Amino acid sequence: MNKKNPKAGQEQKGELASLLLTFKTTFFSLGIFSFIINMLMIVPAVYMLQIYDRVLMSANQTTLLMLTLVVLLMYVILAALEGVRSRVMVRAGNKMDAQINHRTFDTAFEKALRGASGRAGQTFSDMTNVRQFLTGNGLFAFFDAPWAPIYLFIIYMLHPMLGVFSTVAALILIFLAFVTEWASRAPLGESNKAYNSANTFANMNFRNAEVIQAMGMLDNVRRHWKPKHDAHISWQAIASERAGTIQAFTKFIRLSAQSLILGLGAYYVIHHEITAGMMIAGSILMGRALAPVELLIGTWKHFVGARGAYQRLEEHFALFPEREKSMKLPPPKGHITCAGLVSVAPGTSTQILKGLSFEVHPGDTVGIVGPSASGKSTLARLLVGAWFPAHGAIRLDAGEIHAWDKEQLGPHIGYLPQDIELLEGSVAQNIARFGKIDSDAVVDAAQIAGVHEMILQFPDGYETYIGEGGTVLSGGQRQRIGLARAIYGHPVLLVLDEPNSNLDDAGEEALVQALARMKKEKRTIFVITHKTSVLTMVDKLMMLSAGQIQAFGPRDDVLRWIQEQRQKEIQAK
Numbered sequence: 001m002n003k004k005n006p007k008a009g010q011e012q013k014g015e016l017a018s019l020l021l022t023f024k025t026t027f028f029s030l031g032i033f034s035f036i037i038n039m040l041m042i043v044p045a046v047y048m049l050q051i052y053d054r055v056l057m058s059a060n061q062t063t064l065l066m067l068t069l070v071v072l073l074m075y076v077i078l079a080a081l082e083g084v085r086s087r088v089m090v091r092a093g094n095k096m097d098a099q100i101n102h103r104t105f106d107t108a109f110e111k112a113l114r115g116a117s118g119r120a121g122q123t124f125s126d127m128t129n130v131r132q133f134l135t136g137n138g139l140f141a142f143f144d145a146p147w148a149p150i151y152l153f154i155i156y157m158l159h160p161m162l163g164v165f166s167t168v169a170a171l172i173l174i175f176l177a178f179v180t181e182w183a184s185r186a187p188l189g190e191s192n193k194a195y196n197s198a199n200t201f202a203n204m205n206f207r208n209a210e211v212i213q214a215m216g217m218l219d220n221v222r223r224h225w226k227p228k229h230d231a232h233i234s235w236q237a238i239a240s241e242r243a244g245t246i247q248a249f250t251k252f253i254r255l256s257a258q259s260l261i262l263g264l265g266a267y268y269v270i271h272h273e274i275t276a277g278m279m280i281a282g283s284i285l286m287g288r289a290l291a292p293v294e295l296l297i298g299t300w301k302h303f304v305g306a307r308g309a310y311q312r313l314e315e316h317f318a319l320f321p322e323r324e325k326s327m328k329l330p331p332p333k334g335h336i337t338c339a340g341l342v343s344v345a346p347g348t349s350t351q352i353l354k355g356l357s358f359e360v361h362p363g364d365t366v367g368i369v370g371p372s373a374s375g376k377s378t379l380a381r382l383l384v385g386a387w388f389p390a391h392g393a394i395r396l397d398a399g400e401i402h403a404w405d406k407e408q409l410g411p412h413i414g415y416l417p418q419d420i421e422l423l424e425g426s427v428a429q430n431i432a433r434f435g436k437i438d439s440d441a442v443v444d445a446a447q448i449a450g451v452h453e454m455i456l457q458f459p460d461g462y463e464t465y466i467g468e469g470g471t472v473l474s475g476g477q478r479q480r481i482g483l484a485r486a487i488y489g490h491p492v493l494l495v496l497d498e499p500n501s502n503l504d505d506a507g508e509e510a511l512v513q514a515l516a517r518m519k520k521e522k523r524t525i526f527v528i529t530h531k532t533s534v535l536t537m538v539d540k541l542m543m544l545s546a547g548q549i550q551a552f553g554p555r556d557d558v559l560r561w562i563q564e565q566r567q568k569e570i571q572a573k
């Protein structure tokens with residue numbers, strides 16, 4: 001198999017097309033296999049011809065035995081070739097998957113990062129769809145169909161009128177396949193759209209099952225789901241009814257053709273134009289000629305599905321090209337500079353942050369405050385490189401944060417988002433960020449976060465499994481383990497988004513201690529909070545409002561400014 005770089009020539013061709021091109025030798029051998037298999041498919045007709053016209057006429061048993069042995073040998077070869085052909089394609093499919101699965105995973109992740117997590121899963125199903133089509137019967141239909149004219153040609157040789165008859169039957173079947181596709185495409189599309197919409201609606205709402213249950217909202221939610229589901233069912237019914245009618249007609253044509261060719265053959269036998277053997281052989285050969293056409297019709301739906309999946313994948317890969325590995329940079333010191341930073345949410349154009357400029361030195365602890373929706377969490381996401389600036393730049397030391405190689409930079413960043421999501425795995429794996437577990441470092445991070453004792457009380461301590469089928473943690477427990485994960489490895493930049501929103505007094509005290517420790521180590525810390533206990537730990541304070549910096553400077557100066565502003569507002573009232 002050709003092992004050329006799948007990315008070669010990907011500027012002109014899609015990434016997937018380039019990958020498929022590296023399998024051209026496999027496809028070529030598939031063509032050869034199909035040719036031999038299809039030639040061997042003629043054997044039953046030839047056998048029948050010989051039996052009728054030679055053996056029965058001559059009553060020669062030796063000929064019968066020899067013919068039968070030869071035919072059986074041919075069938076063994078045929079079965080072996082079909083088996084090998086399937087294996088070759090399954091292996092090619094696995095190889096293909098091995099070459100592209102990291103891209104599928106990474107690009108699906110990027111899609112999720114840009115706020116389309118629902119549609120990220122589609123990438124995996126598209127990949128499976130394409131692979132299954134390329135390794136299943138669907139593809140074989142395409143390789144077998146071109147040989148149909150050869151069967152027709154042989155039928156013409158038996159008698160031109162039998163050939164014309166078979167050709168017309170094949171053309172009618174192909175025409176009916178087009179009619180099915182044309183009649184069902186639109187309703188099937190609408191049905192799929194409604195199905196996806198109903199499913200997304202249900203999945204989104206079932207995430208809030210407890211709220212729905214508590215406030216008796218189930219009837220109302222179902223009422224909103226039902227029209228979408230009904231639309232799916234009725235479009236599906238329209239498509240199935242149309243396809244069913246055409247299929248019934250197709251079956252009529254198919255059965256009639258199979259019988260009529262015998263009838264037509266018998267007519268020419270009566271007129272001594274062909275032998276009885278030729279009549280039977282013609283009927284068998286027409287069956288062979290129509291088989292790939294029928295298979296093609298049967299797999300057309302899969303082909304259309306796989307073609308759609310293929311196009312979506314090409315667009316998807318083009319949207320998220322493979323990133324060049326960034327240069328290896330020295331470990332960052334934690335110097336943040338931000339110039340004219342504008343941010344929009346992924347997939348939108350509304351500005352959330354409207355031109356922020358500020359500088360934070362290594363070892364500074366910065367508190368970020370501001371009303372709801374002022375852009376605090378958005379700034380946190382940009383500080384850790386989870387979102388990209390729409391304009392302007394945010395730099396860590398000399399390099400733009402989002403341009404750093406994530407694998408290189410990750411260990412230097414600690415991030416505790418507002419919605420703390422732990423990943424499915426053990427507590428230790430979560431704290432160690434799913435890397436190689438350094439037990440000492442895990443315990444150290446847990447101790448700094450003040451969570452070590454709590455973890456020891458879990459059923460399996462640090463090995464306690466979190467996630468599907470595992471232990472369910474409380475909001476406060478998740479937040480504290482999330483803090484340990486952020487602190488793991490003593491990163492140079494720590495960004496904590498409301499780290500105390502779920503904490504009790506003991507948890508808050510542990511957080512303050514952890515901050516004090518990281519501060520002593522001269523880490524650069526950003527902490528979004530409204531609580532005074534945490535604000536006592538910060539050196540500088542940034543006040544955000546409507547996506548802009550209202551005040552930024554030494555903590556006490558900013559607090560005084562905020563106080564003055566409030567008083568002015570009260571007086572103005």
Ligand SMILES: Nc1ncnc2c1ncn2[C@@H]1O[C@H](COP(=O)(O)OP(=O)(O)OP(=O)(O)O)[C@@H](O)[C@H]1O
Nearest residue numbers: 115345346348352371372373374375376377378379
């Ligand atoms: N993923 C997103 N997609 C679209 N808009 C978003 C997204 N995330 C945030 N926004 C919008 O950005 C604005 C700022 O949100 P952000 O979460 O940064 O505010 P915040 O100051 O952290 O608020 P809070 O204190 O309530 O957490 C809001 O208007 C919000 O609707």
